[in-house]
Amino acid sequence: MSGRLKSPWWAVYGRCGLVLLLTGAAVQNGAAAAGGPYLTAPTAAAVLCGLALVVRGLPWFVAPALATAATGLWGWPLLPLLLIALFDLAARRRTAVAVGCCVIVLAASTAAPTAVSLWRPQQYGAGLFLLLAVVGGLWMGNRRRLVEALNSQVEHLRIERELREQAARSAERSRLAAEMHDVLAHRLSLIALHTGVLATRADTLPGPVAERLALLRTASTEALADLRDVLGALHEPHSTTGQEAPAPVLRDVRELIEQARDAGQQVDLHVSGRPEQAPAAHRLALYRLIQEGLTNARKHAAGAPVRVRLDYGPPATLVEIVNAPGRSAEHTAPSGFGLVGLSERVRALGGHLNVGPQGAGSWRLAARIPQPAHLEQNGTRT
Known part of the structure; x- marks a missing residue:
């Protein structure tokens, strides 16, 4: 320089x-x-x-x-x-x-x-002053360059982290859109199937009813095609074997809890309500939240008991995962941006996610997602 x-x-x-x-x-x-x-x-x-x-x-x-x-x-x-x-x-x-x-x-x-x-x-007094000026200038110049380099490195790290967080949010949005595509496509397919079966018996139905069935079948088929055109590109890439990736299903969180218990994790589950009371998008989010919470507990509090509380609502879908303090597991993969993606997913559904310590070294992950009917009653939008 x-x-x-x-x-x-x-x-x-x-x-x-x-x-x-x-x-x-x-x-x-x-x-x-x-x-x-x-x-x-x-x-x-x-x-x-x-x-x-x-x-x-x-x-x-x-x-x-x-x-x-x-x-x-x-x-x-x-x-x-x-x-x-x-x-x-x-x-x-x-x-x-x-x-x-x-x-x-x-x-x-x-x-x-x-x-x-x-x-x-003094014979050498001036020479000493000249030497001190040169040495002082070298020290000050190196210090300034070091400070500038450190500031530049901090700025690069900040920008890199922001970009990684944006990538995690974008990936979570794409995953959420792909999951909803499969869920809605399944239900629209059922509507088209049943209306098609009824349309085959149109001769036994009143004329207006038969016309409405035909219209319903056509609308559901077109909606299914439009949904595939708009969201189909957001699916995960195909595997190298040429087979499509399996479509996400609405799995029960109890299966996830049982898998964690089989792996030696102490999990205490409390459930309020029935899964059918929550929308499909909420159930997908609950599954991902519990999966992330149990994974983090295994990594950062190995052997510690975990308490999971679920409430399918209404008026809101709630989940809380609290783990007691414990030791960090050995040979764990470095932490990524799973919580960033989950926060984006919950925010996209109109809810909010809270993550942080909770007294005596415990860690808490909690989310509240208002259900659509409750949002409409309060005049808000997701």
């Missing part, structure tokens, strides 16, 4: 104030060394060096060149301005140029008058 390093506003204004202060001191010292008058070449050189150090947009070599030439000609009164120029050069990784300026100034001071020579009164 050879350009200017970005600095906060307070550092910029502080530097300008320091340069102005040192410029005033250089003018005063130059006038004192010249015997009193201010309108001298050293004071003019000090003002030019100060302006070159604070004015932005100048080529990088202007300020060091002026400060080096002025200090080499008129000695220690202009040394503070040279130190700032050397500090800037070292901070911008131009160490070789800074060292060259130091050598030029020290060599020129050997021929300068004794009153302004950098070798007087």
Whole structure:
């Protein structure tokens, strides 16, 4: 990095104030060394060096060149301005140029008058100041670059996490749409089938009823075709064997609980209501929520008992999974974005998901999904 390093506003204004202060001191010292008058070449050189150090947009070599030439000609009164120029050069990784300026100034001071020579009164005092300016500039430049690199890394990690969360939400939306496609397609197929069976006996039915049956069969068939066209593309890709992925079914969560118990997990299940009271989308969400909750309990609280509470409603479908504290399981896969996807699924159904600790080291996952009839009564929309 050879350009200017970005600095906060307070550092910029502080530097300008320091340069102005040192410029005033250089003018005063130059006038004192010249015997009193201010309108001298050293004071003019000090003002030019100060302006070159604070004015932005100048080529990088202007300020060091002026400060080096002025200090080499008129000695220690202009040394503070040279130190700032050397500090800037070292901070911008131009160490070789800074060292060259130091050598030029020290060599020129050997021929300068004794009153302004950098070798007087201490023979190596000026050289020590020049060295400290270069070392300080190197340290400050490296620190700024390190801070910028860390800030850039944090920003990249934040953007990467946001992208991964968006991908998890999109995947969950696609999975939800695909599941609903299969569920609705099954029910529309049943409607079309039964209306077709009844239509075969149209001669035994009144004319208006037969017409309505034919219309119902046509509408259900067209709705099924439209549903496949709109949501069919959201299915999981086909396997390499050429067989289609199995369609999701409305499985009972009791099967999932029994599988967890067979695997050695202690699960206490409390159910209120009947599954038929909740919409199909709610039952699919409950299955995924319990599956994720039991999986997380096995990973992060192995051997701890888990309490699962279900309420099929109405007015809302509720689920709560609470696990006691336990030890983390060995050789577990790293955590992904399962909860992010579940949160998106619950939000898409008009509900909300709460996840977090619950006293004494326990962990709680709870969701509440209002049922459509309750939403319509309250004038809200999912």
